[in-house]
Structure formats: structure tokens, C-alpha cells
Amino acid sequence: MRSLTALLGAAALVATSFVAAPAAQAAPPGPAGAPVSLGEIALVPLDDRPFPAVTPLEIAAAGGHTAIAPPTEDLGEFLTHGDPDAVGQWWRENAGSADASVVALPMLAYGGLVASRTCATDLATAQDRLGVLEEVKDEDPDQAIYAFDVIQRLTIEPTSGYPGMYSGPVRRWAELMDQVETLGMEELRAEYEEVAASIPEDIRADYLCARARNHEINREMIQAAAAGTIDFLVLGQDDASAFGPHRAEKEQLAALIAELGVGDRVKIYPGADVLGALLTAKLVVERLGVDPSVAVEWSRTPGTEWTAPYQDIPYGDLVDEYIATLGAHRTDAPDADVLLMANTSGPGFLDPFVDRIAAEVARGRLVAVGDDAVAGVVDPELYSLLTPRLDVAELGGWSGWNVGIALSQSVVRAALLQAGGTLAAGAGPRDALVPRQRQQVLTDAANAHLRLLLEEQIHTGLYRNNVRDSVRQYAVSHGDDPQYMTVVFDEANTLAVERTDPLAQAFFAEEFAGVPIRIGSDGRREHTVTVSELTSLELRLGWPRYQELDVFPEVALTDAPPVQPVNLALLPAHVSVLPGAGVPLELTAVLRNDTVRQVFATVSVSAPDGWTVPGPTRVVLQPFQVLEVPVPVTTAELAPDSSAVVEVLLTPRNSSAASATTAVGAAWRNVALASSGASAQASGQWNQYAADRAIDGNTASTASRWISPAGLPQWLEVTFAGPEPVDTVSLYQYAGYLLSDYTISALVDGTWVEVASATANTDVTPVHDFETVVATALRLEVTGSRDGQVRLYELEATCRAVGACE
Template sequence: MRTLGTLVAGVSLVATTLLGAVPAAAGPADQAGPPDHAGPPRSLGEIAVVPIDDRPFPASTPISIAEAGGHTALAPPVGMLGEFFDYGDADGVGEWWQAAASEADGSVVAVSMLAYGGLMASRVCDTDLETARARLEVLEDVKAADPDHPVYAFDVIQRLTIAPTSSYPGMYSGEVRRWAELMDRVENLGHEDLRGEYEEVAASIPQEIKDDYLCARARNHEINKDMIRAAAAGTVDYLVLGQDDASEFGPHRAEKEALAALISELGVADRVKIYPGADTLGALLVAKHVVERLDVSPTVDVEWSRTPGEDWVAPYQDVPYAELVDAYVGTLGAERSDAPDADVLLMANTSGAGSLEPFVDRIHEAVARGRLVAVGDDAVAGMVDPELRDLLTPRIDVAELGAWSGWNVGISLSQSVVRAALTEASRTQPLLAGSPSTRGEPVLEARRQLLENAAAAHQELLFQELVHTDLYRHQVRDEVRRLAVDAGDDPQHFTVAFDEANELAVEQTRPLAQALFAEEFQGVPVRLGSDGRTEHSAVITDLGSLELGLSWPRYQELDVAPEIVLDRATQPASLVSAALLPWHREIRPEVSLDLAMSAVLRNDTGHEVDVRLSTTVPDGWTPAEPQVLTLAPFEVREVPVPVTTAVLAPEETQTVELVVEQERADGGAAVAPARASSTITAVWRNVALASAGASVAASGWWNQYAPERVIDGNTASTASRWITDAAGAHWLEVTLAGTEPVDTVQLYQYGNYELNDYTISALVDGDWQVVADVVGNTETAPVHQFDAVETTALRLDVTASRDSRVRLYEIEATCRTSTLCD
């Protein structure tokens, strides 16, 4: 089943009347107005899109991005794009684009499809350089026919290896990758100590595979240089050369340097960019068209999760993440801003040590306050980070987000920036023109319908992204792979079991997707924007249809084509969304405290709403006084909710509930109260935390599992451990921010690999004092209590463990019983 065919079937090439605010869209027909019977147009313009192949992110995502921005994307018939090793019809696609461009308002074209027949075809040398160049003459033809037609193009710098399959030649993909890395290190960088391995790996690969690989690389490099020259000549208005699956070493490194030198030589750095990415480039450039046509420049604020973007490189990329995000933002025509009212808040999830709780707290609070929040989730390559999902989804409805991509941050940025641009444009300029006899209510209704359709496309893209990169990839994909293996088939290239694999993928994913819609989308109110007079909203009411199917005859990708229905006439189940902040708070045990909590109330309707706030608290606590207030249409208001606790025992958790009774100020159907809650847990203050000013040193560590991870507050993530090489003894020292009273140390260890013999010492007045001496430990999380000491540092000395290594999640130091603890 090919869901992309459904997405693009029946697309018309008839030009559409555009918003009057875009000069390029105006013409004599617009000035005179369409015939009286024509009515207002249904789209703000058409963008001709030539994707790099037919998979969901290269092909269907750019279509959704255009629709989310109030535009229409024109795409070639799906049969022209090929499928996996059946390459696309490059000549046919070129002819299609030439015709489409003559009717469209702008174009986004994948050079690899026009030159070779797609991304997979670009990795083999079936097409010679002369043929590729001849096919690309269509760029000059389109520009000559209409010099004002903006053409945004993208190509890739070839990846390191060939497609991995169990059959020839893919069975050599691992060797080809290693050979390519060594080639760069030995031949370009002079690492002669690796020459022996380089020659050995080269000898293991058939010569015809090496010849074809080098031929394709050389040809592609020449085409990339041609495209830079085309940008310099004005044939291409904007060009992105994406690095496909990069690493530190390989032929791509030298190629990129040469291309950058040519860009500098020709003075086109303002309109030719090189950065990591392949599948996301079409979406970025479609979004660029939309933002420019809407004549706005959204601002983007960026926050990181565990590792700052300047210090982290995402999987399969070769530049710092912050540099990549800045490049994407610049391509979109947006601007970076640290302002608290930036149009888009990008919450970029990086990997590394540390807790995700503070990151998720910030997402929750920003969504509660009505900000457009995009989640860029690249911590786990090609998938939603399950830790992030498990922490975030209990706090918000996913449909409230501006984007959430587990594939590439470029998708999140494209989607959210387009969403911000359209809603801003709706408030500052008339979105649709109309003849004198169709102005007034028909035009206003057309604007509302356009905004509703755009919001539906936005929700569909958000939904299909999560179905693919979370539900399918986490819960179904491995079973599809096992089915192929059990059938004696290659999961990377089905030749026997495709029908059975496709059926399994669909049957197992569909109920998961339906449950996701019911829990995270259905009933959620959505801001649409303005019709020029009034702000509007709608409610997500139904999942009209859902088409699923494997994209290619392999187990990796799933096509997801949903139809999400919005209704402007439906009243949401709750007029006001409520959040009680903070979501969770830790307090000291055995004391009563005044908590400065706050309620964030967001009116999700275009009506005034009267609300009454009250709090429900545990026995012995003092609740906040009830409050009565009126919220203006779409108003967001933060209200103090002071609560006083009773004494809590250590590790005891209690809940405060906020109840928001509500009704429309002008009457209307009754609605159920909105509710929100916050949990309060009594825990001892851990002074051995980096966030509390502690630092750490150790005898050594293995790979990335550095000692800093034992003071980051994460006691559960396997990515956040101190792990050592095997040795007879190991030590760890934690230096506190200052002198602290400590009477308890707890160790959180990796199960079944406990530390057996060890001592814990405290630095007291400059001398190490043993506070715990342990022999034969078998506990995973032992707690060691001792007479309180005032110390500036703690030391763990390990002399025996199960396998002579240390695997430690966290060391926690607290003061619980002494009067010194007060």
C-alpha cells in the first residue's frame, strides 16, 4: 500500500489567487478580481516539489509543511519517484517539474532525483556525468521561461557506505564504510600507521564495488560543484548541500572542504549552505518558501536538555548541534532570539548524562502558558527518546505542541516556524483576496476554512511523526524484522515476506495509533489564527481515516497518512486549560513549609469565561483561598496559589489538586471543571550533586561513562553511569560546594553488578575519616548511616566487585538525623 499516492492524487496544476501582501503573487487578474462566481481562493499559493525519493520524510512531509502554511504542494505522480532499488524516472520527473513550475509560485527540487532518479540512485554510477548534466539543463529551462520563479534546490554529499543488505553488494556495506574512513585518514591525512589495515580492508572488497563507489562519488562531487556555479549564475536562487550520514573521517570531509572553498571563491555564501541532513532538506526549503511568501520573520528561542548544543554532535552528523540548529533557522528565514516571547520555543533534546526532569518542567510550563513549543528530539537516532516521552506525555496533550520530531530537528523547526508564520500573518495582513461581490462574509469564511485546513495539516504531521518514530520504531519494528529473519528473508530488502511483514506492521501499529489519537489529540482545542476581524479556534474531533504501510520493501520506515478532523463549532470539554506549577516539588522531611505555587489558566476560546479556583489538599494542610475571576478570550493568566504543608515523613509523597469551575460569561452549555495537580515529595537534601555545586574526580573510566555522571541526579538511566575498566581497585572523590553536615551516603548501582568490598571516607578538617567499611555487599542501593560529620568531600574506595569494574549510577550524600542537619 502506497499512502503517498493518496496524498498527491488528483493535485491540480491550476494557479491559485494569492494573498495580496506578496508582490510576486500579484498580477492583472488579481487586480481586477476573479469572476464573481469564482469566490475566494482556497490556498495562498502553490509550490512545486521534487522530492529526493518516495519515503515519508522526503516526500510527504514537505507536502504537509506547505499545507500547514496555507499553501498547496504539487508533487510528481508517485510512480515516477521509484521505490528503493527501483530508481525514479529522472527524465519523466524533469518534464513534470518543467510543466508544474510554469503554474506554481515557487519550486523546491532534489537534484539527485532530477539527475539520477533519487537518493539511492545517486549512490551508484549507473548514470554518467554527461547524462546527469544534460538532465539538469531543465533548471536553466525553467529559469529562462520565468526568471522571477524562485527555485530552491538541494543535493547531498554522498554518505560513507552503500545500502546494507544481506545480498551482493550490500553485504559489503560494513567493509566499505571502514575502507572509506581509512582512505581519508591514510591518503588525505597521512596516518601511515593505519595503512596496513587500510590495504587489508580494501583487499576484502570486490574491485567492481570499489570502482562503482568511487565513480559515483566523483560524479556527485562534480554535480555539486555545478550546482554551486548555478547558484552563482542565478539559475538556482538558494542551494543546500546536505551531508548524508557524516562522521569524523571519510571522503566527504575533503569534498566538503573543496565545496566550501568554491562557495567562498564565487561569493555565494549567502545563498549556498552546507550542513548535515538529507531527508529533511525538502521540508526546510518548502518552509522557507512559505515563510517568505507570508512576509514574516518568526523568532526562535532554543533550550537544550542534557548537553548544551555547543558541546554535542548528534548521531550521523559532523558539526556541533547548536551550529546545525542555527543553520536550519537561518535557512528558514527565522531569527534566533532569547526573548521570553519568541514566536517559537525549540526544546532540543540532546543525549548525555543528567536528568531530563528540568527540561520537561520547562516544556510543561511553556505549553501551559500558551507558547508554541517545538520538541527537537535527536537524542536517540531516528526515534523519539522514550525517557522524554514517558516524562512529558503525562503533563501535556501532545496536540498542544508546535512539533515533535524524533527524525531530525529540521522537521520540528520547519513545522513550528511555518505554524508561527501563518498565525502571525493572519493577524497582520489579509490572507485571501476576493472580488468586490465576494468580499465580506464569504472571504472571512474562506480565511477561516484555510486556517482550519492548515491546522489540520499541522496536527496530521505531528501525529504521523509520532506514529512512525515512536510507536512503530519502538514497539513494532523489531517484530517486523524478526518476521523477515524467521522467513529466511532480508529485513533490509524483502524479497519473500513483504506482504506478511506489511500486514504485521499495519495490524500492530493501527491500534497503537488509534490509542495515541484518543489520548493525546481528540478533544484538544487548537488556536487557528485570525480571519482579519476575529481570532478563532477549533476542536480536534475525529480521526477520519488512517492509512498505514511499509514505505519500502524493508522494515525501517512506515508510511502514515491520517485524516484529522477539526470543528470550529464544537465547544471544548473544558473552556479553560489549567496547570498547577511546579508539576513536582521536593521538600525537606519533618518540617511544615509554605509553598508558593501558581495556577496557569489558559482560555482556549474566543469567549469570556468566568472561573472559580479552589484547591484540594491532604489532611492537615492549609489550602489556598478560593478565587473568582474572568478570563478574556484567549487570555493566559498566572494566579498565585499559596499552600501550607503538614509534616511529611521521608520519601512520603502527597498531591495538591487544583479545581477550576468555569462557564461562559454570556451563558452557553455547561462544561466540566478543569483539574490539575502537583506532587510534593519529602526527600533529604543531596549535597553530592553538580547542581548543588559538587564536583568529582576518579581513578579512571571506560568510554563515555565519566565520573561526572554519578552526581547528575539520574539514578536510573543506563546512559548516566560511571563505569570503569577492570582493575584491582578504583576510587571516586566528590568535592562539595562547601562544608556540609552528612550522616548518610547511598549508592545506586547497576543490578547484579554490585560493589562488594569498599570504604566510604569523609574529609574532615583536612583529614580523611572512614565513615563506612563494607565487606561482602550484595545490595544494589545500599544506604550507609553514621554519626554526622561536617565535611568538604567524600571518597569511595572500591577493592572488590563482581567483575572488577565499577558500574555506579549515583552517589547521594544527605544529613537526616543529627541536629547539624537543621
């Protein structure tokens, strides 16, 4: 296995040099002896996985810095614990030459995150190993040491062999322990004792020993922060739920922080793998001497009302904690340096969210996508909607199920762009960089940023959504444990690589190749590079389990002009109008010049016959200018459920043309939408799938359904904002679980009137037409379904009769 230093040190210092097209040859070097980065950070990772070990190095590089890390062989691998003594010695020897350090305390104390979950290391040994903190601090009191520890998660490693086979019972036992022993819920004692008895005593004893030891180390690290040995400390809550021993531990640690008065430099919040990246980004931002601003918008459920899976505080609070840790500040200003578009779960559809992302990217904003709606992966619905609208390479970050990565990446990028021509060569006696050296730093940083985007999307997007299940099934079908493969690991690794690589190659070609990237100012002028090619891509299962794919891409950049120098978008991308006579549309073409050159171009508009469009317009775009051109269009008469396209064509002089479209659809007004003022109630709900999810406009997402409890009949009642003419009801159902027997009634003048019914229905989306009624509500009563439950994406109510729907 190649060392992290070999994999990324070389990439940060050499491979990111921009290349001249078409050959991938390095640009001429800067003056002899010139610094290649703005400073060096010594990193002690949590373990050898990409998130804890590789991502912080890339974050540093994306901020113009270099990070160094111990040899990979000292970090261990999964159940083989790292060598904390060797890692501590590495840090002791290398910290003095670095400008600052980011330290994972579980690696120094126990040998990594997995090692911290067992009691193989006693308290005295852990304390002795952590003495390296004082040694390094005494050697250089002015060097910043940012450290993090972890509040132990609820359970142990889930494997099919001993002791991992007890991971589920251990989790439940830990939750009950808190509820019964701490909160006094005696009604749960019988279950608590029963679950405890099902777990071997040695497993319970080891679990409790590890928790007690870790808690004491956490206390001592808070005291180390109070003494000045640690400059900034984060105690990250690993996977958690509402109840468990961690709840009381957090309360005790928070009390100690308050008692010692170190709340400004000791934080507690959810996270484990992400903490190294956050603290590395924090150091970079502080060293650049800037104050980035971050605006936040939510996709569906506001962050204040939603808690992400395996976390124990509202998502909005977590985002605020991450922003503050990074040294940035939250703002609602429309010109914030970073716009975080946070994808949460819940009712609603993603089109408006995607429209916002695409529009702001088109206008040149640095947009980060925090994608935590679906645990562990890029949200497939978001991916399918967003990737046709923009190139992923244009984003400031996109992380599947780890908003901290997207935030760290985008804030660091914003900080470097904000620092611009004021870049210096870091602390110490080094001279400021000359413009050519600054340009090289900016180019290398852009390359690291692109690698981060690729690594994240290939891992949590392509692999986890398209390949991971097949790797798991392969292990199971060959009698191996997918959580700890000992029989067919090599074959499973080959399967993972062979199926992911073509997806990754196609993804790069579609979303990165040829995209111009603005890298910032060297003090004299702005620069742009163009993504040229994916020069290499190393893929492998890092641990002998199916969950994670290690991804190491190398990207070549060129200073040659892009094929399309102007980015073109037509906003909004989708317009819905009522069927019938022509409708005026106010569209906007957004033109963004991504080059240092002045661009002369012509904007022309096309639409179906009979539509009115403006004539060609000549424009001049200055370097990096964003220009918005009004596109007034009037439709011809549109038939119900028809659609058409308006296209804008941009023809720059001596360059390839670019085009963008808006889809115009004719749809009846749905008066049952919550966005139209409707509300819903039902006979009951299963889990979080409440009645209001059937009137949120989302007809496809499994996260946006009404699901009833078991047992029929069940009913759904939708109340309109006021009296509405209705003559059609459409039901968007879940294929395979159709509603077979039901009635639909309308509330007319205070009386329920049956307007439609079905017996033995076989349609996935039945449409029921009836005589127009003016109603204030609709009621669906289900008496037959496949399994005695109701699953319904959406109830849609419209009026379509000519002359009766005014």
C-alpha cells in the same frame, strides 16, 4: 500504492475542512471559484519515503499552501531507482503553473538518494538531465527555484546480500582513506590497506566513481546558483563522521562558494531527508512576508558542546543554520514566536527541561521539541515524562531525531499565525481572501499541522520504540534480511500494522481528541477548532525493510466548543522540601482560555489535612486570555521520603471542571549533586560515560551513568562544595551488573575514614547509614563487580540524623 498527490492533495484541499460535531461532514464551501490555498509549490522529492516526499507537502499545507509532487510510481522504491527522466518531464510540465519549486537534485540526476550512491548514471547523463533546471528557469525567470543536493555519505546500503554485506568495511575504509591519504596518518596505513583488500575491487571502484561524479555535480550546482538558475541551494551532508572523503569535499565546495561570492544563497550543513521540508518551509515563510523569531534552550549538554550522531558539526551550529535557512531569526527574547526545546544527550536529568516545556505550553507559547538525544527515535525518557504533563496536540512540533522537521513545522505555523488577518491569495492577479476563505485556509493548515505531529510520533515514537524490533526479529527468524525483505515482507508488514495501529489509536484518543486548537485570525476575529476524531489511519512499511513505517492519518476538526474551554496547569509540577516542619510553597495556577467566549469560573485548592490553602477564587477569563493565579500553600510536617499532592480545581460555569496537581515530596538534601556545587573524578571512564554523570541527579537514564574501564579496582571520588554533615550514602546501580564488593570513605579533616563497606552485595540501590561525619569528599572504591567494570547511575550523599544535620 496510492500516489502522493492522491494521498495528500485531496487531504490538503478537501479532507481538512472542519466538520460540525458530531457528524464528520464538511463545512459549507466558500464562494464559487474561491482559492483554497495561498499558493502552490511544485516539489521534486528526494525519494518516496514520508520524510522526503510527504512531510514537505504537509509543511506547505500547514503554511496555508498547496504542494504538488510527481506520481509515486516515478519515484522508485528503495533499491529500485526512480525514473529521473519522467520526474524531470513532470516538473517541466507543472512548474509553470506553480508559484515556486523545491527540487531534490539527486532525483532529477540519478533517480533518488539511494541511486546517487552508485555509479549507474554517468556524469554526462546526470548533467544532461539537470538541464531541465535552465529550461524551467528560462520559461519563468521570476519563479523561485530552491534546490538541494547531497554530499555522499560514508558507506553503501547495508543489506545481507552483495554488495551490502560490505557496508561496514566500506565505511571504515572511507574513514581511513581520509586519515591516511589526505591527513598523512601513516600509522594507520597498514589497517587502511588491510580493510581495502577485504572489499571487492568493483565495489570500491563504484563507490569512488559515485563520489567523484556527485562532487562534480555539486560544483556545477554551485555555479548554477551563481548564474541565477538556482535561487537558493543547500548541499546537505548525509550521514558522516569526523573523517572521510566528505571532509575534503566540503572544504573544496566551501572554497568555491567563497570564490563565487554566493555564500548568501548556497549553504552546506548536515542533513538529507529533511532538506525538502526546510526549503518548502522557507518558501512559505517568505511568501507570507513575515519574520518569525526562534528562542532555543537545551535539555542537558548545550548545543555548542554536543554533536549529534552521524553529524560532523556542533548541534548548536546546525540549529542556527536551520533557523537561518527558514527565514527566521534567533533570539533570546522571552516572547519569541517559537521556543525550540532541544533535547540533547549527556549527563543530567530531564525534569527541569520537561517543566519548562509544560510551563510554556500552559502559557500558550508555540513550543517545538527537537528530540535528537537518541539516534532514530523519540527519547523514551522524555516521552514518559512529558506526555502526562500536556497534550501532544498542543505542541508546535515534536520530531524524534530530526530537529529540522520540528523547526520547519513550528516556524511555518508561527508565520501563518503571525500573518493573521493580512492573508492574501499569493502572488499574481488573484484578489485577497475574504474572511470566510481565510478561516478555511487557517483550518486546513491546522489540520495539516496535526497530521504532521501524528505522523512523526506514530513513526519515530510508537513504531520505532515499541514495534520495530519485533518486525526485525520476525524477518530474521524466518531467514529473511530485515534490511531488504524478499521472503516475508507481506507478513512483516502485517505484523507492523497490527501492532502499531492500536498504539496509534490510543495515542490519538489520549493526546489529540478533544484538544482545542487556536488557528489564528481571519481578519475580523480569532478562531478555535477542536480535534474531533481520527477518521482514518493508513499504515504500511514503505520500503521492504524494517526501519520505516509510512503513516497517513486523516483528522476531523469541529467548530463546536471544547468540553473543557480552559486549560489549567499548576506550576511547578514537582516540589521537593526537607522533612520536618511545615514549609511555605509559592505555587501558580495558569489558566488559558482557548475559546472565543468569555469564561466565568471558580478556582479552588485542596491539600492533605493540616495544610494551609487559600479559599476559592472567582475569575473571569476573556477570549484567549492567559491568567496566572498565585496559590500560596503551607505544608504540615512531612516524614522523610513521603509525598503528597496539592490539587487545583477549576469549575467554569456550564462546562466540565478541570484539575491540575503539584506533587510535593520530602527528601533529604543531596550534597553530592553537581547542581549543589559537587564535582567528581574517577580512576577512568569507558567511552563518554564520565564520572560527572554519577552526580547529575539522573538515577534512571542509561545515557547518564559512570562506566569505568575494564579491570578492578576502580574508584569514584566526589568532592563537595564545602564541608558537609553526611550520614547516608545511596548507590543507584545498573540492574544485572551490580557492584558486589566495595568500600566508602569520607574525607574528614584531610584524612580518609572508611564509613561503609559491602561484600557480596545483591541490592540494586543499597543504602548505607553510619555515624554523622563532617566531610569534604566521599570515595567509592570497587573491588568486585559482575564483569570487572563499574556501572553506576548515581551516588547520593545526605544527612538524616535529627539535630546533627544543621
